[in-house]
Amino acid sequence: MAxxxxxxxxxxxxxxxxxxxxDGGVYKGRVQTRFPPEPNGYLHIGHAKAITVDFGTAExxxxxxxxxxxxxxxxxxxxxxxxxxxxxxAWLGYEPAAVLHASGYFxxxxxxxxxxxxxxxxxxxxxxxxxxxxQRGGYGRPGVESPFRDRSVEENLxxxxxxxxxxxxxxxxxxxxxxxxxxxxxVLRDPVMYRIRHAEHHQTGMQWPIYPTYDWAHGQSxxxxxxxxxxxxxxxxTHRPLYDWYLNHLPLPTEKPRQIEFARLELTYTITSKRxxxxxxxxxxxxGWDDPRMPTLRGLRRRGYPAKAVRDFCAxxxxxxxxxxxxxxxxxxxxxxxxxTTSRRRMVVTRPLHLVIDNWPTxxxxxxxxxxxxxxxxxxxxxxxxxxxxxxxxxxxxxxDFAETPPPKFFRLAPGREVRLRGAYLVxxxxxxxxxxxxxxxxHATYDPATRGGDAPDGRKVKSTMHWVSVPHAVDLDVAxxxxxxxxxxxxxxxxxxxxDLNPDSRELLSAxxxxxxxxxxxxxxxxxxxxxxxxxxxxRPGLFHRTxxxxxxxxxxxxxxxxxxxxxxxx
RNA sequence: UGGGGUAUGGGGUAAUUGGCAGCCCUACGGAUUCUGGUUCCGUCAGUCCAGGUUCGAGUCCUGGUACCCCAGCCA
Numbered sequence: 001m002a003x004x005x006x007x008x009x010x011x012x013x014x015x016x017x018x019x020x021x022x023d024g025g026v027y028k029g030r031v032q033t034r035f036p037p038e039p040n041g042y043l044h045i046g047h048a049k050a051i052t053v054d055f056g057t058a059e060x061x062x063x064x065x066x067x068x069x070x071x072x073x074x075x076x077x078x079x080x081x082x083x084x085x086x087x088x089x090a091w092l093g094y095e096p097a098a099v100l101h102a103s104g105y106f107x108x109x110x111x112x113x114x115x116x117x118x119x120x121x122x123x124x125x126x127x128x129x130x131x132x133x134x135q136r137g138g139y140g141r142p143g144v145e146s147p148f149r150d151r152s153v154e155e156n157l158x159x160x161x162x163x164x165x166x167x168x169x170x171x172x173x174x175x176x177x178x179x180x181x182x183x184x185x186x187v188l189r190d191p192v193m194y195r196i197r198h199a200e201h202h203q204t205g206m207q208w209p210i211y212p213t214y215d216w217a218h219g220q221s222x223x224x225x226x227x228x229x230x231x232x233x234x235x236x237x238t239h240r241p242l243y244d245w246y247l248n249h250l251p252l253p254t255e256k257p258r259q260i261e262f263a264r265l266e267l268t269y270t271i272t273s274k275r276x277x278x279x280x281x282x283x284x285x286x287x288g289w290d291d292p293r294m295p296t297l298r299g300l301r302r303r304g305y306p307a308k309a310v311r312d313f314c315a316x317x318x319x320x321x322x323x324x325x326x327x328x329x330x331x332x333x334x335x336x337x338x339x340x341t342t343s344r345r346r347m348v349v350t351r352p353l354h355l356v357i358d359n360w361p362t363x364x365x366x367x368x369x370x371x372x373x374x375x376x377x378x379x380x381x382x383x384x385x386x387x388x389x390x391x392x393x394x395x396x397x398x399x400x401d402f403a404e405t406p407p408p409k410f411f412r413l414a415p416g417r418e419v420r421l422r423g424a425y426l427v428x429x430x431x432x433x434x435x436x437x438x439x440x441x442x443x444h445a446t447y448d449p450a451t452r453g454g455d456a457p458d459g460r461k462v463k464s465t466m467h468w469v470s471v472p473h474a475v476d477l478d479v480a481x482x483x484x485x486x487x488x489x490x491x492x493x494x495x496x497x498x499x500x501d502l503n504p505d506s507r508e509l510l511s512a513x514x515x516x517x518x519x520x521x522x523x524x525x526x527x528x529x530x531x532x533x534x535x536x537x538x539x540x541r542p543g544l545f546h547r548t549x550x551x552x553x554x555x556x557x558x559x560x561x562x563x564x565x566x567x568x569x570x571x572x
Numbered sequence: 573u574g575g576g577g578u579a580u581g582g583g584g585u586a587a588u589u590g591g592c593a594g595c596c597c598u599a600c601g602g603a604u605u606c607u608g609g610u611u612c613c614g615u616c617a618g619u620c621c622a623g624g625u626u627c628g629a630g631u632c633c634u635g636g637u638a639c640c641c642c643a644g645c646c647a
Contacts, residue, residue, distance in 0.1 A: 011586085039646050054645085073646065129645055136643050140574030143643085175644055186573040186643050193646035214647045238576055263640095318585060320578090323640050327583055330597055331612075334596050341608060380610070411608070420606060454606055465606045531607045554608045 014053070018061055018229055020106060027228040027255055031063030034227050035089070035096070038070045039202075042289045042296045043088040045310070045331075048271040049265035052314040054231055054419040055094045060264070066225060067096040071103045072217045074201035082202070088297040092307050100274055103203040103210075109212050109220055110164065111173035112250055113175060113193055117156045121249055122193060123149055124159040125176050125353075132174070135181075136189050142182035143189045163196060166209035170196050175215075177244065180250070187242050191215055201494040219243040222257040230257045230358075233264040234321060265317065266325045266490060268489035271498045272297045285502065292504050292536075292546045293485045303482070304526040304536025304548030305331075306489050309338040325490060332549045337535045339548065342379045344361055346521070347422070347467040348514040348545075350479055351395040354442040355413075355468070357427060360393025370470075373423045373453070390473040391424045391445075395515045398531075400571045401466050402443050403430060410556060411463035413443065420465040422530065426451040467530045469570040474513040478544045479535065481508040510543075 022029050035054040037047065067089060069087065071077050086099065116122040125132065125148045125472055137143030151159075160170065160175055175194040183189055193216040198209050222230045230243075241261050242385035247256045266272060272295060280286045280294070289296050292303035313334040317326060361369050374386040397413070406414040413419045418428040425447040433442035454465075483506050492498030521527050524539040526548055533550035 012573095036647090040647080070647065132645080133643075138573075138643055141643090142574095171645070186575080189643080190643050197645085211645090213645070216647090234577070235641050236647090268583090316585085320585075322578055322585090324584065327597075330584075333597065336609090343605080376606095379607085409608095424607060426639070462606090464608080467607075528607085528609085531609070533609095551587090551609050552608075554610085556606085 006095055011214040013321065014057060014229070014231065014262060014319050015060065017258075017260055018118045019338065021228070021258070022061070031058055031061035032226055032228045033058045033063065033065045034068045034100075034222065034225065034479040035086050036068045036070045036102075036221075038073070038077065039079075039085060040076040041278065041296060042084055043271075043413045044272050044274075044277065044297065045267060045295045045300065048092060048297060048310050049314045049317070050231075050233065051092055051094060052311055053262060053319050055096075056315065057231060057465050059108055063228070064097040065094075066098045068100045068102060068221060068225065069220070070212060070213050070214065070221075071203060073081050074197065074211060077202060079202045083262070083315060085300070088301075091301055092295065093311060099256070100225060100570070101203050103201060105217070105224050106204060106208055106212070108224060110210075110218060110230045113196065113212075113216070114157065115195075115251070116177065116249060116304055117160060117175075118153055119249065120178070122152060122156070122175055122177050123151050123157050124163065125149075125174050125190075128170070129171060129308075132192075136158055136186065137181070139186075145181050146176070146190065149190070158196075163194065163210050164208075166198065166428050168459045170198055172196060175210075177242075177246070179242075185238055187215070187238050191242060191269075203205075215239060215242050216246065219247050219257065219259070220398060223247060223250075223252050224256055227257045228255070230259045232259060232261055233263045234323065235264075237261045242309075261318045261321070263321055263323050265314070266323075267295065267328045267331065268325055269328050269484040269486050269491070271486070271491055273498070276305045276498055279499065280485075287440070292480065293482055295485075302536070303546055304339075304534060305335050306338045306342070306526070307420065312338070312463065317490050320408055326486075335549050336534070336552070339528065341380045343526050343528045343534055344521075345375070345379070345528045345530050346515060346518050346534070347375070347389065347452070347469055348477060348479070348512050348518060348532065349396040349398050349467065349469050349474075350481075350510050350529070350532060352469075352513050353396045353399045353402060353440070354471070355395040355402075355427075356391035356442060356444050357395070357447050359443055359446045370472075371424075375423045387520075389423070389517065390513045391421075392470045392472060394470045394471040395421070396471060396474060397421075397443070397466060401464075402429070402440065402568055404440055407559075407562075409555075409556075413445075413464070414468060418448075420451075420454050421468045423454050424452075424467050424468070425449075425454065426456060426462060432526075434458055442448040467469075467513050467532075471513075472560060473516050475516060475518050476543065477512040477514045477518065478541075479510045479512045480544070480546045481510065482506060482547055483508075 032052045035051050055065045111261045125146050136146040174192045176192055179188045181189050192213050194210045197211050200206055243259050282374045290298035290302045313331050363369050372388040373393045375389050376386055377384040401412045403410050403414050413429050415429050418426050420426050427445040427447045429445045431444045432440045484503055485502045485506050486501045488501045491501040521537045523537055526534050526536045529535050534548040535545040536548050538544035
């Protein structure tokens with residue numbers, strides 16, 4: 001079976017192709033890939049897929065993978081993005097064999113362009129953007145050849161030299177490859193190789209007034225670096241003939257790299273358009289690129305997603321050519337799986353309700369007794385030991401854990417009902433105190449001293465074990481709950497504009513109460529708030545926790561179903 | 573409109589290249605449990621459509637359909 005180790009992709013089509021190359025002696029058995037981001041923004045979950053494919057493939061065949069910053073368009077790029085990209089790759093757990101820049105090849109590219117001109121395969125076009133665009137033709141309609149298409153080699157060389165010398169203003173001329181204006185493939189209709197931009201480049205400064213386009217730079221950069229398999233996303237498959245055309249017409253010092261395309265990763269309830277993510281930031285809809293609701297790698301990191309969960313998720317999806325929007329629930333299940341085994345447990349009450357134990361004893365001085373109970377840090381890993389939690393007769397419990405008139409299948413605390421306070425005692429609710437609106441503000445209860453530690457000597461069972469925090473020992477916390485950023489699985493499906501489907505209630509801030517041991521959580525660390533979910537301590541603000549993801553919640557599911565049933569009954 | 577790409581349960585992904593359609597997630601049952609968590613066991617459900625070749629088709633052939641990408645001096 002292909003999935004013997006539980007990881008998909010052992011036999012994916014890219015590995016098959018590379019396997020054939022190796023068997024056929026192509027590239028002398030060498031495998032080299034690259035991850036080539038443009039430093040014009042922050043990396044997002046979609047890039048994580050590309051990164052795992054690029055690095056993972058190299059790793060699988062004992063090859064190398066470089067990062068190459070595809071910095072051919074200086075007006076969109078800056079060094080801050082370069083740094084963030086490198087940081088995010090490192091966070092994901094990958095180490096590039098080298099960090100390279102397409103801008104490092106500008107001189108070689110320039111010389112190769114002169115070579116193509118000399119071969120009569122490239123020409124300088126004096127027309128403006130709009131004219132060239134109009135002449136390109138349309139689907140099913142051939143383009144029109146530029147009047148400058150048949151300039152002499154000498155004139156082209158002279159003009160190109162002067163373009164490079166900075167003699168012409170932006171947009172006044174371009175260098176084009178002379179291929180076929182009637183090609184069915186629009187990419188082949190005399191593509192632009194160089195455009196004039198008198199702009200400062202973050203790597204090369206003002207050295208160059210002309211910049212290569214993606215198509216002209218990419219394959220050649222691959223060849224220069226010795227890339228064997230240039231893995232990219234599906235939208236570039238119509239570019240492959242051009243990628244090959246350039247490589248075939250150049251005197252390459254190395255074997256020709258091979259481009260292979262795969263499907264990009266998209267997730268439900270979010271977007272990966274850099275432009276629109278930038279708008280969320282600019283319009284203040286989120287706090288920044290690292291807002292825990294953002295699908296950026298920085299956002300996921302702040303949210304508490306473990307890098308391993310992201311990597312495992314990508315590996316699990318496999319590498320295919322089928323476009324798919326994957327359910328974000330699948331990613332979340334990887335996050336839970338990882339966090340369940342790695343995160344410590346803590347008790348935090350997010351919507352506090354007072355629970356007063358009326359028969360709680362006082363000591364010889366008349367003050368209430370304080371008891372300390374050991375609680376397991378991580379039931380999945382007993383080596384992590386226990387911590388002590390203070391217990392008194394004055395407690396916080398979760399509002400949701402008490403019902404004055406319990407609905408069907410409600411197992412938690414209710415008048416006359418006995419439950420366990422985790423690791424401490426069994427308690428029975430005896431009554432409530434309400435405010436002027438009839439809201440329960442305090443629950444009264446009695447405890448059974450014989451159940452110290454949480455077990456009844458007579459063997460009687462309770463249906464629920466609840467978390468609690470001692471009021472005099474409680475630590476104040478800010479907790480941010482997150483919902484999906486968008487209200488629909490496929491944002492923009494109905495209107496064409498994803499931002500129309502923004503969820504206005506994607507964040508809820510709560511003032512919570514935590515046990516004392518909550519203060520030993522490190523910045524950025526993720527812990528499980530027992531019975532609630534996984535929460536990440538904010539890296540910068542002590543006392544602030546972001547909900548990474550909730551626990552699976554059968555009770556909530558039951559309630560949803562009941563509500564749905566009630567609605568259906570109402571309609572009928 | 574021309575070209576390119578892709579279709580397997582509700583979602584995703586396999587099938588030794590023509591040989592019993594498997595796995596994961598979800599949903600739904602049940603067991604265990606001091607987290608309505610975890611773990612364990614089980615259940616439902618699929619080859620885009622119509623023809624054809626073949627003892628045998630997810631796989632090959634013919635014809636359709638649906639979705640994605642391409643007319644930037646973005647990548």
